[in-house]
Amino acid sequence: MHDPRDASTGSRLKGLLRPLAVVVAAGLVAAACGGSSRDSADKTTKTTASGGSTDTAAPIIDAANCPPNVTTGVDGDTIKLGTSLPQSGLYSAFSEILRGEEAYFKYLNEELGGVDVAGTKYKIELVNKDDEYLADKTVANVNSLINDDKVFALFDVVGTKNNLAIRDMVNEQCIPNLFAGTGSPAWGNADYPFLIGSELVPYPLEMKAFFDYLQENKPEATVAILSASDDFGRSYVDTFKSLVEGSKITVVKEETYNPEQFDTKSQITSLAATKADALIIGATLLACPDAMKNVDAAGWKPIIYMSGTCTSKSLMSMAAPAGDGVLSVGPLMDPANPMYADEPAMKLYKEKIAQYEPPEVDPTNGIVSYGWTTAALMAEVLHRSPALDRVSVMETARTLSGVKDIGTMLAGQVLDVSADDWFLGEMFNLVQYATADGYFSAVGSMHDESGKTESMTPPDLING
Numbered sequence: 001m002h003d004p005r006d007a008s009t010g011s012r013l014k015g016l017l018r019p020l021a022v023v024v025a026a027g028l029v030a031a032a033c034g035g036s037s038r039d040s041a042d043k044t045t046k047t048t049a050s051g052g053s054t055d056t057a058a059p060i061i062d063a064a065n066c067p068p069n070v071t072t073g074v075d076g077d078t079i080k081l082g083t084s085l086p087q088s089g090l091y092s093a094f095s096e097i098l099r100g101e102e103a104y105f106k107y108l109n110e111e112l113g114g115v116d117v118a119g120t121k122y123k124i125e126l127v128n129k130d131d132e133y134l135a136d137k138t139v140a141n142v143n144s145l146i147n148d149d150k151v152f153a154l155f156d157v158v159g160t161k162n163n164l165a166i167r168d169m170v171n172e173q174c175i176p177n178l179f180a181g182t183g184s185p186a187w188g189n190a191d192y193p194f195l196i197g198s199e200l201v202p203y204p205l206e207m208k209a210f211f212d213y214l215q216e217n218k219p220e221a222t223v224a225i226l227s228a229s230d231d232f233g234r235s236y237v238d239t240f241k242s243l244v245e246g247s248k249i250t251v252v253k254e255e256t257y258n259p260e261q262f263d264t265k266s267q268i269t270s271l272a273a274t275k276a277d278a279l280i281i282g283a284t285l286l287a288c289p290d291a292m293k294n295v296d297a298a299g300w301k302p303i304i305y306m307s308g309t310c311t312s313k314s315l316m317s318m319a320a321p322a323g324d325g326v327l328s329v330g331p332l333m334d335p336a337n338p339m340y341a342d343e344p345a346m347k348l349y350k351e352k353i354a355q356y357e358p359p360e361v362d363p364t365n366g367i368v369s370y371g372w373t374t375a376a377l378m379a380e381v382l383h384r385s386p387a388l389d390r391v392s393v394m395e396t397a398r399t400l401s402g403v404k405d406i407g408t409m410l411a412g413q414v415l416d417v418s419a420d421d422w423f424l425g426e427m428f429n430l431v432q433y434a435t436a437d438g439y440f441s442a443v444g445s446m447h448d449e450s451g452k453t454e455s456m457t458p459p460d461l462i463n464g
Helices: 010-016 021-027 092-111 135-147 160-172 203-217 231-243 265-272 287-297 313-323 344-356 366-384 390-398 459-463
Strands: 045-047 053-055 078-085 115-117 120-130 153-155 177-180 195-197 222-228 250-257 278-282 303-306 327-330 427-434 439-442
Touching: 078 092, 078 135, 092 120, 092 313, 092 344, 092 366, 115 366, 120 135, 120 366, 135 160, 153 390, 160 177, 160 195, 160 231, 177 366, 177 390, 195 390, 203 231, 203 278, 203 303, 203 327, 203 427, 222 231, 222 265, 231 250, 231 278, 231 459, 250 265, 265 287, 278 287, 287 303, 287 313, 327 439, 344 366, 366 390
Parallel strands: 078 120, 078 153, 153 177, 177 195, 222 250, 222 278, 278 303, 303 327
Antiparallel strands: 045 053, 115 120, 327 427, 427 439
């Protein structure tokens, strides 16, 4: 696997020895930190060794009012990052993300000597805090990470409501919140340039993929929807209802569940009474296998689409036979699928998980490989940045282009953002689970929705 963090890559290093270009450009901008510009005119680009590019003109981030703390969290040869995610409670399964992240950073630090930023090697230290998926705890954790731990940036904070709760704070202080662990369309809001989502598929694109599937396979389908009663769930419901307008597909009933719990029996019983042709499960973690088992118990046989947040091996094992045939999306290679076993990237990932994590960490669990890949993406952004300060790193993240072959990314998949498109995970597979096999397989060819998320998303989901 090509490793873009290898400091021996000569052409890459030349591109990084331009430390003043973006910093000077950003310093000339005259608006507040919270503002942004989406004018993509007059841009120039620098090419990186991996074939990608980063815009170096017409900066997106207005940094004139940012506080003078641009290098906080950089101490000697160490960059300190902070993350908050559930490690206990109902959503503790998300803690497996941390296992993948830690394994990647250990591999980076111990075997590659750290990440090269503008010609200097730095180790990455990740400070993690448990928030139990509770937004108020996320706020407290982030305050502590910023003020007590003095982190350089936030990294892969998990949860839509959790990131919404901190985005004003981090934007006002100009602290990068990189690769939020959620596919919320709210991360396309131009008023918050210091927050960017990860390679997870934006939730509206999940619904576009399922809508296209129904158009091809059941063009007059009746659809029932179960969703969490929060902004996460609303992304699925509002987008799908918008997409079906003018088609012969109809939504016949909607039910919501309390995301602080996971019991969906009464809601599924109500939806099953419609005998709808299809069911959308806009839920996460334990609510997903619970819903699938309740569908099976009701004797209902709809086409099921399940949120991409629920595709981990452990959750599908809980669903058992009830999960057979369920559709979802896959932004990365499924490490449980043997078709990827001989891929060099997959071999490296599995080898390093076994080397750096406890034996109980299962490398075939997709949520672990997501953590590994997102950590690799973090290193890529640092490596591409022309200088090690908060504004330069965030500007680099906001102008990523041509990112490929990172972590367990799919062959042919490219991650891009621009001044006019703030969503990374727009290339992905529609996937289907087979209980007998124990893994997801792609349905059809890769979906390429590059630059389309905003146009197909109800505006209030982005700007609300």
